[in-house]
Amino acid sequence: MKIAANQVVALAYELSIMNDTDEWQMVETVGEDQPMYFIQGMSGLPESFEDKINGLAVGESFDFTLSPEEGYGDYDMEAVAELPIDIFKVDGEVQEDMLQVGNMIPMTNEDGHRLMGQVVEVNREFVLMDFNHPLAGRKMHFKGSVINVRPATEEELDHGHVHGDGGVEH
Structure with missing residues (x-):
């Protein structure tokens, strides 16, 4: 199954940001044992991030950079x-x-x-x-892989978030 709108996606990744001295600085690592889960199209992640991973399948890798404009905007x-x-x-x-x-x-x-x-x-x-997003004004580099993709349930779509493993328990 490939990543598409309304699919639950699990990713493992490393996030680096360009710091004030123009060097990449690792700020987050999410491993395969505890991936990040979200619903494609409902995640609150930058649209450009979702565009870059759209169409990838389980086991495929990604490696891309987002400008501040593609990410959380310029620092305001x-x-x-x-x-x-x-x-x-x-x-x-x-x-x-x-x-x-x-x-x-x-x-x-x-x-x-x-x-x-x-x-x-x-x-x-x-x-x-x-009130800026903590990553506003930052160039971001993501490198990772797709761990799982599945259709979101009606309840998940109604609530706007993932339930079960990696999600919210009600």
């Missing part, structure tokens, strides 16, 4: 926001354990959309948050 300084520390209070207390530099915090924007922000800086009045 407007996605960095200074927020009043008061919005991080629960029962009148600032949640200091949550507000550690580097922590990822789920937040909701004014339209009710959920997004993740990374704590960049904390002071008495404000928290500097970065």
